[in-house]
Amino acid sequence: MTLQHTPLDALHRELGARMVPFAGYDMPVQYPDGIIREHQHTRQAAGLFDVSHMGQLVLRGAGSAELLETLVPADVVGLGEHCQTYALFTNATGGVLDDLIITRWSADTFFLVVNAACKVEDIAHLRAHLSGQTLEVLEQQALLALQGPGAREVMRRLCPEVDTLTFMHGQAATLDGVEAYITCSGYTGEDGFEISVPAASAEALARRLLAEPEVAPVGLGARDSLRLEAGLCLYGHELNPDIDPVQAGLLWSIGKARRPGGAREGGFPGAQQIFHGMVNKPPLRRVGLRVEGKRPVREGQAVLDDQGKPVGEVCSAGFGATAGGPIAMAYVQRSLGEPGTRLAVDVRGKALPVTVAAMPFVPQRYFRG
Numbered sequence: 001m002t003l004q005h006t007p008l009d010a011l012h013r014e015l016g017a018r019m020v021p022f023a024g025y026d027m028p029v030q031y032p033d034g035i036i037r038e039h040q041h042t043r044q045a046a047g048l049f050d051v052s053h054m055g056q057l058v059l060r061g062a063g064s065a066e067l068l069e070t071l072v073p074a075d076v077v078g079l080g081e082h083c084q085t086y087a088l089f090t091n092a093t094g095g096v097l098d099d100l101i102i103t104r105w106s107a108d109t110f111f112l113v114v115n116a117a118c119k120v121e122d123i124a125h126l127r128a129h130l131s132g133q134t135l136e137v138l139e140q141q142a143l144l145a146l147q148g149p150g151a152r153e154v155m156r157r158l159c160p161e162v163d164t165l166t167f168m169h170g171q172a173a174t175l176d177g178v179e180a181y182i183t184c185s186g187y188t189g190e191d192g193f194e195i196s197v198p199a200a201s202a203e204a205l206a207r208r209l210l211a212e213p214e215v216a217p218v219g220l221g222a223r224d225s226l227r228l229e230a231g232l233c234l235y236g237h238e239l240n241p242d243i244d245p246v247q248a249g250l251l252w253s254i255g256k257a258r259r260p261g262g263a264r265e266g267g268f269p270g271a272q273q274i275f276h277g278m279v280n281k282p283p284l285r286r287v288g289l290r291v292e293g294k295r296p297v298r299e300g301q302a303v304l305d306d307q308g309k310p311v312g313e314v315c316s317a318g319f320g321a322t323a324g325g326p327i328a329m330a331y332v333q334r335s336l337g338e339p340g341t342r343l344a345v346d347v348r349g350k351a352l353p354v355t356v357a358a359m360p361f362v363p364q365r366y367f368r369g
Contacts, residue, residue, distance in 0.1 A: 006052035007142045007199040008206055015217055023116035025053040028219040035221035039321040042188055042226055043362075046150035047218035048209050051187075052142040055119030056196060057112040059126065061133030064108045071129060072102070073245065073268045075255025079104045084168040084183060086253050089125060094244040094270030094277065098122050098235055103170050103183060108133075111170075111181065113143070113194075115235045142202035147192030147226075150214030152367065155182075155193055158208070162193065167366035176208045184367060187223060189230025189360055191367040225318045228327060231288060231359030237299065237316045238286055238329060244270065246277035247331065249286045284312065284331040288359040291326035291345070295352060302346040303330050303354070311336055314345060323361040328354070 003026040012019065017028030028050065030038065041047055059068070068076040074087040081104050089097040098118040103111040114122040126135050146154065156163045159175040162182050170183035178201040186192040197205055209215050224234070233239050238248055245253055257263045260275050291297055296317060303312035312332030320327040328345070336343060339358045344351035 004053075006050055007202040008050045008052065011203050011206055012050065012217075017217070017219060020220070022220060023053055025116065027053060028217070030219040030221045031217050033216070035219070035225065036319070036321045038216065038218040038222035039225050041216045042148045042190065042218055042222060043322050044149070045216070046146055046148040046154055046192075046212075046214040047188075047222070048206060048215050049145040049147065049218050049223055050142075050206070051145050051194070052199075052202065053116040054143055055112075055114040055116065055122060056138040056141050056143060057114065057123065057126070058105075058136040058138060059110045059112060059133055060108060060136070062108055063131065064110055064133050065104075067129060067131065067133060068102065068110065069258070069264065069267060071125070071268060073254040073258050073271070073274070074102065075257045076102060076104075076110070077264065078255070078257060081106060082170050084170060084185060085255075088239075088245060088250065088253055089122065090245075090268055090270045090274070091241055092269050093241075094273035095241040096235070096239040096243055096245070096248070097125065097241060099233065099239055101185065118235060138196070140199045141196050142199045144195045144197065144202065144206060144209070145186050145192060146195065146209060146215070147186045147188040147190045147218075148214070149191060149365065151190070151192045154209065154212045154214055157212070164369070165193070166369045167191075176205060178205050187230075187232060188226040189232070189362065189364040189366075190226075191365055225321060228316055228318050228329065229320045229323050229361045230364055231329070231361065233286075234316060243331075244274055244277055244282065246274060247282045247284055247286065251278065281334060283334055285334045285337040286315075287330055287332055287337045288357040288361060289314070289328040289330055289343070289345070289354040290323075290357045290361075291328065292353040292355070294325065295347065296326040297328050297345040297347055297352060297354070303332050304344040304346055304351055305336060306342065308344075308351060310346075311343070320361055327357070327361050329359075332356070
C-alpha cells in the first residue's frame with residue numbers, strides 16, 4: 001500500500017523525525033528529542049503537531065443540522081455559530097462508528113473534523129444520508145495543532161484576534177498573512193488551538209510557529225501519551241462499533257435535547273439501546289489504571305480481580321510523563337470501576353498490581369475565559 005504524505009512531510013524529515021505508517025499516511029512518531037521530552041515540552045510550553053491526516057469536511061445546505069442529528073446524539077440544532085461540539089457517529093446497536101468535532105460556521109454550514117483511519121467510511125456514511133445538502137472534502141487543507149500553556153502567548157503575537165477565543169469555539173482569522181480557520185481545541189488536555197490552512201501555506205506557517213521560542217515539534221508518540229493522561233478516547237481503542245457511549249463514559253456527548261424527555265428525543269441510530277443502557281447500566285465501564293512500579297502494561301492484556309479472575313481488558317496504555325509512571329485505560333466490570341479499587345493486569349503470566357484511578361490523570365487546562 002502506498003502511503004500518503006501530509007503537506008509538512010519534507011519539514012518533518014528535515015527536522016529529523018522518525019516516520020511511521022499511520023492511518024494510511026507516513027507520519028512523524030517522534031523527533032530527535034524523543035517522546036518523553038516532547039510530552040513534557042507540550043505540558044510546559046507549546047508543542048506543534050501535524051494533524052493534516054485528519055479528514056476536514058464541510059456540510060452545506062438547508063436542513064444540515066437536522067441531517068446531522070439523524071446520525072449523532074449531539075445537540076447540533078442548538079449549536080451557536082462558531083461553536084463546536086464533540087459528537088459520535090452511532091450504529092443501529094448504539095456502538096460508535098467514529099468520533100468527530102462539529103463546528104457551526106453559519107445557519108446551514110458545518111465544518112467537521114473526523115479521524116484519519118475512518119474518514120473514507122465517514123464520508124461515505126454522510127453522503128449516503130444527504131438530502132439536498134452538499135459535502136465538500138477539503139483535500140487541499142492542512143491542519144496544525146498548537147498545544148500547551150505557551151500556545152496562547154504565541155498566538156497573541158502572531159494573531160491577536162484569537163487571544164480571547166475560548167474552549168470549543170472558533171473563528172476565521174489571518175495568521176501571519178495566511179487565511180485560516182482557528183479553533184480553541186485539541187487532544188492534549190491543554191489550552192491550545194487547531195489551525196486549518198491551505199496546504200500550500202502550511203509549511204511556511206509551521207516554520208513561522210517553530211521560530212517562536214516556546215514552540216517545538218511533537219510527534220504522534222507524545223500526542224498519544226498526552227491524550228492518555230487527559231483521559232481522552234482514541235477510536236479503535238476506547239471506541240469501536242461494539243462500545244456504546246454509556247460504557248465509554250461519554251454520556252455528556254448526548255445533548256440534553258436528544259435525551260429521553262428532551263425537545264428532540266432520540267432520532268439517531270441506536271437511540272433506544274443507548275437509552276436502555278442509561279437506565280440499566282452496561283456490565284463494563286471505561287476506567288483509568290495506575291500501574292505499580294515502572295513496568296508498563298499493554299493494550300489487549302487482561303485485567304484481573306483479587307482472585308486472579310479476568311474482569312476486563314486494557315484498551316490503551318503508556319508512560320505518563322506528567323503522571324509520573326505507567327498508566328492505562330481499560331474496560332472492567334462495572335462493580336470494580338470505582339477509583340481506589342485494587343486490581344491486576346496479566347503481563348505475560350504475571351499479575352502486575354494496578355489501581356483504578358480517576359480520570360483525567362492530570363488536570364485539564366482548557367481556557368474557558
